[in-house]
Amino acid sequence: MTGNRRRRFSAAILAFVGAAGHAGAGNLQVEPILLEFEHTQPAQILWLSNNGTQPLRAQVRIHQWQQADGQEQLLPSNALVASPPMSEIAPGQRQLVRIVREQVPPSAREQAFRLIVDELPEPAAPTSAGGLQFLLRHSIPVFVLPAGTRAPQPPAGKAANTDIGLLQGSWRAQGRSASLTLHNNGTGRIRISQVSWLSADGRRVDITPGLLGYVLAGQQMRWTLSLPEALAAHGTLHAKLNDDTSAQALPLAGTDR
Known part of the structure; x- marks a missing residue:
């Protein structure tokens, strides 16, 4: 399915819980790491794997x-239901989980969900001493596309950049910290990555080399950022949007400090 395209984004959180007589690493793997529903698709597929x-x-x-x-x-x-919601997976095996669209009415804007997959702790053995168990939590973005639109396809040849006019926001930096606020006026999410500061003399400072996060359709997101160094007083903030091949200058108020 086109909605099962892999992305370089997945939040996998390692949790520590008391577990009797056990010390191990989280072995739960999830694929794909992003799901997209076109407006006529009733279900998508998620695979859970046990590498332990x-x-x-x-x-x-x-x-x-x-x-x-x-x-x-x-x-x-x-609105979306997982079937089955709980699974027991044997070593080296995997489990298919259907993500079923139940109550998502058509919308002019993309609708967003988060799919949380938790590795559950083992039942405590009644006679063993305490220990640690390392568990994984995966947070997978799920999007239901607006009616009449299709999931984006990998670009063929040179692709046009995302329309930067869909974003507006503000930027404030002081010393080694900064605040970035972005509002998305579009009908689909915008993924923000590779944030950097380009000073007036052409010097670039990388602030977020990887993923910063998403701004959802019609919504606003704010980030507090730690800066690698104090920035020059005048310049522009650049970021890569979605799958664009190059970064763009963000349209921000308060960029020159």
């Missing part, structure tokens, strides 16, 4: 994803 030597249990939950007052919010939702 012991059975593991996993739980899949899906939340509506919003950005309010510049902050990420995950809200309860029955």
